[in-house]
Amino acid sequence: MKVTPRSATLAVLAAAAACAPPPVDPGPAPPDAVTASFGRDQGRGNLLGVQVWLTPRDYADRARLRARLDGWLDLARRQGLVDERTVVVFPEYAGAWLVAEGEGPDVIDAPDIAAAMTALALAHLPDFAAARLGAPAEDADAYAAFAIKAERMAEAITEVFGGLARDHGVTVVSGSALLPAPEVKDGAIAVTPGAPLQNVAFVFAPGGELHGDVVRKAFPIESELPFVEPADPAVLPVFDTPAGRLGVLICADSWYPASYRALEEQGAELLAVPVFATGAWRGPWKGYNGADEPGDVDLADIETITEDQAWMKYSAPGRAPRAALMKALTVTLRGHYWDLHAEGQPLVVNGPARERAPEADAPLLVSLWL
Secondary structure, three states, X not given: OOOOOOOOOHXXXXXXXXXXXXXXXXXXXXXXXXXXXXXXXXXXXXXXXXXXXXXXXXXXOHHHHHHHHHHHHHHHHHOOOXXXXXXXXXXXXXXXXXXXXXXXXXXXXXXXHHHHHHXXXXXXXXXXXXXXXXXXOOOHHHHHHXXXXXXXXXXXXXXXXXXXXXXHOOEEEOOOEEEEOOEEEOOEXXXXXXXXXXXXXXXXXXXXXXXXXXXXXXXXXXXXXXXXXXOOHHHOXXXXXXXXXXXXXXXXXXXXXXXXXXXXXXXOOEEEEEEOEOOOOOOEOOOOOOOOOOOOOOHHHOOOOEHHHHHHHHOHHHHHHHHOOOEEEEEEOEEEEOOEEOEOOXXXXXXXXXXXXXXXOOOEEEEXXX
8 A cells, every 4th residue: 555645735734723623524334244153152252353344434433333343243142152252353464454443424425535634634734744754664654644543543453452351251253453553551551652553453351351462463464564564473462361371373374383482382273364355265275475385385276276275274274273272263354545445354263173254345243153
């Protein structure tokens, strides 16, 4: 994602700085939610993937976002898919678009992501210029756009996803976000001004408290590398939850054996894989993206198998069982985020079975019983 601010006159900038953004039209409701269940309730809890279906308008106000997510968890509870051992998993980037919170129609209704980030930059020009100066990233514009909203995003992530954990009495794996080297300090997310951006997710306990470790993406893809710092896969954390020891691999991390070694060494029993996929899910697989392919990859598969077949073979469905992870759930993002149209479908490892959840361009609740 390349973000290039457009030129504007000083008069326009002054007017923009002087005026609060007008309210954003909430727009139409998302499609009706679909549910799918794998296995049966044996009193051990479940992984509950929430394939959200959202747009920038849902992110303009954290209360609106929270209401959307509450509605889907309420539906899951009514269908018997939620109990005190449930681990709720949200997709990659489901927290990142909180960068749009508090912005006006120039950002929310922009025709594409570049125009949206340009409008955001103009609305916060002094802060944007300061963050851009000396940015620790090749793409200084993209870095600055997320960096200037980092503290507000951290607060919103805690309020939205921590609130869901507390009010529904479940463990929550937050949607991932782009934040500068965040840590958990004194029970809150603390960002590091001026530090590189990382693609991160947080785990909230059923009381709403933050677990102390942060999940950091170790293998950013090519479109992220100009402004997202890779983490060390050797330090990927494992979390104690009421359902068991949980590992979390953000998207591409699930394609690399090094990620699984870290989880296996810590005794992970369950795996959650939050994903944001924008490629053609049924189109030809283009090969590994962002880092060299591991030695066990059949290069003849490139351009021969489809993207979804490659996910089944080389990500969690193919790799998790080798690390003794016999319960794994891949959760995809859906919806429309300016010109970024999310694709994909949840994938399930259920003991010896490797399965696909329904492919739905809609909210989808997927329960994997433990």
